[in-house]
Amino acid sequence: SSLLEGKNIVVMGVANERSIAWGITKSLHNAGANLIFTYRQERSYQKLVRLLEKNNITPKLTVSCDVESDESIKVAFKEIEDKVNVIHGLVHSVAFAKREELQGEYADTSRDGFLLAQNISAYSLVAVTKQAKALMTEGGSIVTQTYIGSEQVIPNYNVMGVAKASLEASVRYLAEDMGKYGIRVNAISAGPIRTLSAKGVSGFNEKTSIIEEKAPLRRNVDQDQVGDATLFLVSELARGITGEVLHVDSGYHIIG
Numbered sequence: 323s324s325l326l327e328g329k330n331i332v333v334m335g336v337a338n339e340r341s342i343a344w345g346i347t348k349s350l351h352n353a354g355a356n357l358i359f360t361y362r363q364e365r366s367y368q369k370l371v372r373l374l375e376k377n378n379i380t381p382k383l384t385v386s387c388d389v390e391s392d393e394s395i396k397v398a399f400k401e402i403e404d405k406v407n408v409i410h411g412l413v414h415s416v417a418f419a420k421r422e423e424l425q426g427e428y429a430d431t432s433r434d435g436f437l438l439a440q441n442i443s444a445y446s447l448v449a450v451t452k453q454a455k456a457l458m459t460e461g462g463s464i465v466t467q468t469y470i471g472s473e474q475v476i477p478n479y480n481v482m483g484v485a486k487a488s489l490e491a492s493v494r495y496l497a498e499d500m501g502k503y504g505i506r507v508n509a510i511s512a513g514p515i516r517t518l519s520a521k522g523v524s525g526f527n528e529k530t531s532i533i534e535e536k537a538p539l540r541r542n543v544d545q546d547q548v549g550d551a552t553l554f555l556v557s558e559l560a561r562g563i564t565g566e567v568l569h570v571d572s573g574y575h576i577i578g
């Protein structure tokens with residue numbers, strides 16, 4: 323399809339082949355988008371370059387961006403502005419919490435662990451939206467990735483569940499702010515998917531077997547399903563949708 327022909331889309335958060343952002347990359351590429359990637363670690367950059375080569379995807383640009391730093395975000399978007407000028411979409415697929423705070427009791431969360439999770443997993447969307455807005459002069463669509471741990475108590479998800487609640491509230495406030503500029507802001511709430519980040523949360527296997535047992539579709543979701551749903555939200559097909567959290571979880575969230 324050519325849903326995104328001629329559109330410049332920024333993708334943040336490809337760490338490796340298992341990353342949700344990699345599933346998203348394939349969907350956006352197949353829809354004809356020009357892709358701009360941001361990465362944090364050198365290791366991820368190396369992996370990304372190899373993955374892109376292997377899949378015959380030529381990136382429009384690849385820039386370093388650590389969302390914990392305003393300076394790094396500023397420099398990254400300045401480079402995007404200089405080399406690409408107008409962007410039409412941004413995919414935010416980054417989160418972080420200390421491993422020791424993704425187990426045991428939420429009540430034991432430290433102040434700095436709480437703030438770190440909020441900083442990288444929630445505030446970062448606010449910071450990048452502000453920068454992206456300046457380059458979305460033809461309107462645009464911003465999509466972030468959340469998880470049901472924001473709505474319900476999911477064992478061990480703890481500090482990240484609270485950060486995702488903050489992320490989802492940010493999606494709504496940002497949607498209101500950005501709407502007048504023709505920019506939509508939405509989230510996808512994916513079911514559990516085995517990735518590098520997911521390994522940091524204790525009891526992951528349990529989560530996927532509960533989906534197979536209880537979700538209406540009786541199977542887990544994968545990166546490609548999240549990729550296609552993200553493509554929908556980025557594209558004009560979703561032009562009437564903003565401030566929404568779209569569950570891509572085999573229907574698990576409707577089951578009591």
Ligand code: 0WD
Nearest residue numbers: 337341342362366388389416417467469514515517518519
């Ligand atoms: O089950 C899952 N895996 C689910 C994940 C279910 C529902 C939602 N999600 C969310 C995650 O919470 C996250 O927001 O999806 C998003 C992507 O997560 P992922 O694909 O599971 O994880 P991973 O492959 O580890 O990618 C996360 C990226 C990594 O990229 P780099 O290049 O840094 O290795 O987020 C990155 C993380 O390191 N990240 C950062 N990127 C920029 N600046 C930062 C940072 N400060 N911290 C972490």
